[in-house]
Amino acid sequence: MLVTFIAFESMAVATAMPTVVRELDGLAWYAWPFTAFLVAQVVGMVLGGDVSDRRGARVALLWGVGFFALGLVASGAAADMTLFIAGRAVQGLGGGLIAVSLYVVAGQAYAPELRPQLFGAFSAAWVFPALFGPLIAGAITTHTSWRWVFLGILPLVAVGLVLVLPSIARLAVPDGTARPAVSRRWWAVLAGVGIGALQYAGQRLDLVALAVAVVGVVALAAGLRPLLPRGTVTARRGLPTVVASRGLLAGSFFGIDTLLPLTLTEVHGFSATAAGIPLTTGAIGWSLASTLSARRPDVSRVRLLQIGFVLLAIGLAGTAFAALPSTGGWTAYVSWAVAGLGMGLGMPSVGVLLLDQSPEHRRGADSASLQISDVVGSALCVGFGGVLVAAAATGVLSLTTALLVAIAVFSGLALLGSLVAGRAAAPSAEPVRATTLATS
Template identity: 70%
Template sequence: MLVTFIAFEAMAVGTAMPTAVAELDGMAWYGWPFSAFLVASVVGMVTGGDVGDRRGPRVALPWGVGVFAAGLVTAGLAGSMAVFVAGRAVQGLGAGVMVVLIYVIAGQAYPPALRPRLFGAISTAWVLPALIGPVVSGLVTTHATWRLVFLGLVPLIAVGLLLVLSAGRQLAAPEDPAPSPPGRRWWAVLAGLGIAALQYAGQRLDAVAVGVAAVGLVALVAGLRPLLPAGTAWARRGLPAVVASRGLLAGAFFGMDALLPLTLTSVHGYSATAAGIPLTAGALGWAAASNLQGRRPDLRRERLLRVGFALLAVGLAGTALAAVPALDGWPAYVSWAVAGLGMGLGMPSVGVLLLDQSPEHRRGADSAALQISDVTASALCVGLAGVLVAAATAGLLSLPGAVVGAIAAFTVIAVVGALVAPRAAAPAVAPGAAPHTTTLAAS
């Protein structure tokens, strides 16, 4: 339930945002609620990982849920744009804490044989919000008020928390927690601001954008280095390759997922409903493959991850045909379902590999690194798509050319992921060495 409602908020808020911003007289601030949520969520991921490692998920999860609910109430009752942006930031903080602690609970409460099915269920929990979230949000906003998109979730979030806590009464706090490295939350703030700066730069095509992008890139790199396992950028074997694989999957898929409806509406004249059907096909493919892999816990996860990347690359390459005006966009209905199958195999496998290789006292920090890799890569790839679309809008290239260029970049990312996937297996442990020794040294 918690995952479903986090996903609903992520999928639905974009539909309600134009009405909310117009009512609060904040069109000039339109991008701020999204950026505030994103920056705060990175901080929340680091905070949730640290608190989960020190005090355990049973203690930390209520705080995350409480903060998320407080953000929903603040945004839903906001009388000004400044308060609304603050509410979105509080939501992001709580959501970041929650998504990391769900991984910590998965590692503590579920044996390895059940984790593939668990991560399949978690992936499926994103499907229903993807299918109906924007529609429900639009109906509520049109026929009632946009405020219910936020306030209506509060009692449902409370029910989800009660179910998790009642089922997890036996979850123990860590016996000998390791102290958190100092300054991790400030590094998270720096990384989040770097992402926001790069997104802002991508909306401009002038000299200012170059300077903002340079500053944002420096801030992002500096902030990520203490937060990700050493060797993540080079996909070093073991945990760094697992974290890198999550970013490659998310970046390639969500970069195109954001661009596909625009392609179908602008190049082929599709209605908003028709343009959303390929996204639905991708979500259904994701759910089907997630449940399929959950039935085979005996499969080697790094091999399954490689198959997932290969399917994603095929789906992306096939989607390039949707940018050809003469084909009327129909290939996207099939190709994006194939890409969804790849994600359904790849995403749960990454979660299983992480928990298999992360020692219990670092599970929160490592889960936070996984989520940060996801958010960062997604934001950068969506930003790349935005830059290309802005260039097309400015007449520097055609829109089909911009789409094909973005697809080429995302397909290369998926191919790189297929090459990296075998390195996500746990490093070999020397005879007589303690388990996780190699992984800890790498991270």
């Protein structure tokens, strides 16, 4: 239930944002509430991993809920755009702590044979928010105030925490001998700054953007090296490939997911409601595949990951028909359902594989690596899509060409994932530690 409420807030904020920036006179800062959330989330993930390994997942989860609730209050009560962005940053910090701590809880509280069902439930928890979150948020914003999109979640998050407290109270607490990895937090800040710089550069096409992008790439690369398992970039067998797969899944899927409504409205003249239907079919496909995989714990998670990447690649490639003015936009309804099926098989599988291969004393840091890969993959691919759309807006490319380039690139990433997914199986050697260089 806690996951569902947080997922609802994530889905709802995009619906409320146009009203927020209008009332707070912050149109020029439209993208920064999202960027602030992402940057702080990366820091929260590393902090969550460190706290979970040193003081236990219970402490990390409580911290996360506390920061998330504080951010909701700050955002909902903000009198200007600066305070609103600050509130979103606090939310992101809490969201990162929660995401990692839930993975650690899963590893401690559930036997290996039960983890597929748990991660299937995690995926299913996003279905209701994906289907109804924007609709409910729109109604709240229209008939009351956008502030209640944030403040109204507070009692629901409190209920979710109360329900989960009895379970986490029984979790084992680490002996506290692990040293606090303060340096990892600073590397996380550097990586977050890199993400923020790239997000900013993606919103403009000029020499300033180029300079900011170069700084962002350097900062992100330097920050990620100590935060990901050694061999992540080269997909070394075992945990590095698991972490890399998460980034490939999230990046390729969400890179197109954010462009689909634009494609249908601009290329085919769909209404906003009709343009949002593919996102719903994708959520349904995701849920169905997650449920199916959860019911078959006997099937290899590596095999399911491979199949998931193949289905994702097919779904992504299928959206090319929707990008062409000469074909029907309705094809996106089908292709995105197929992409959702791929995500429903792939995402729970990487979660199970991570917990199977990560030693208990490293689950916090390793779970943080997995979540960071997800956020970075999504941010980079969404940013790349934004650059292409900006190029179309300035006449450098036609919108159809920009969309087809994005589809080709992200379909290629999914195919790459299908080729390397076989390396996600655990090696015979000891699990790879997630504190050394990511590019070795």
